[in-house]
Amino acid sequence: MAQRVAITLIDDLDGGQAAETVQFSVDGRSYEIDLSSGHADELRTALAPYINAGRRQSRSGRSFTRTAVRPDxxxxxxxxxxxxxxxxxxxxxxxxxxxxxxxxx
Incomplete structure (x- = not known):
């Protein structure tokens, strides 16, 4: 028997149908939120002045600290x-x- 599973994204702000998942980071913490097209545009418009004034972080990931090697x-x-x-x-x-x-x- 064949089955079809449909996944529906729900807008995390108003409970309506979401069009996309938006990822963003603040203070070193990453977030994602499901939003309708309108809410996603509102978020991008609100963040645009900060994004334009900011610097892109390299995707090299986390910085590593050197740890001391312990003796046998x-x-x-x-x-x-x-x-x-x-x-x-x-x-x-x-x-x-x-x-x-x-x-x-």
Whole structure:
């Protein structure tokens, strides 16, 4: 048996039929809203002065921060024991041990 599924967009402002989904971003947060042609035009008209005065952001995406590479856990445990620092034989190594190790460089 064949089926036909119809998806109808509903205008998020007035509940009428929407013609498109508009995407926009403010303060680093992205939004999308389903709008009729009239409401989409109103939104674009309202934003036009700000868009014209603004700069386009590159699509390179998020900026990345460099993270420090942590030492091998086995090496760190051996170093800590040699220094008289109590460290669990398995599981998570406390941050204070990493901090102490970093201070020896």
């Amino acid at each position: 856990p086995g090496t760190l445990r051996a170093w800590a024991r040699a220094q008289g620092i109590e460290v669990p034989p398995r599981g998570r190594i406390p941050q204070r041990v990493y901090d102490a190790f970093a201070g020896t460089d």
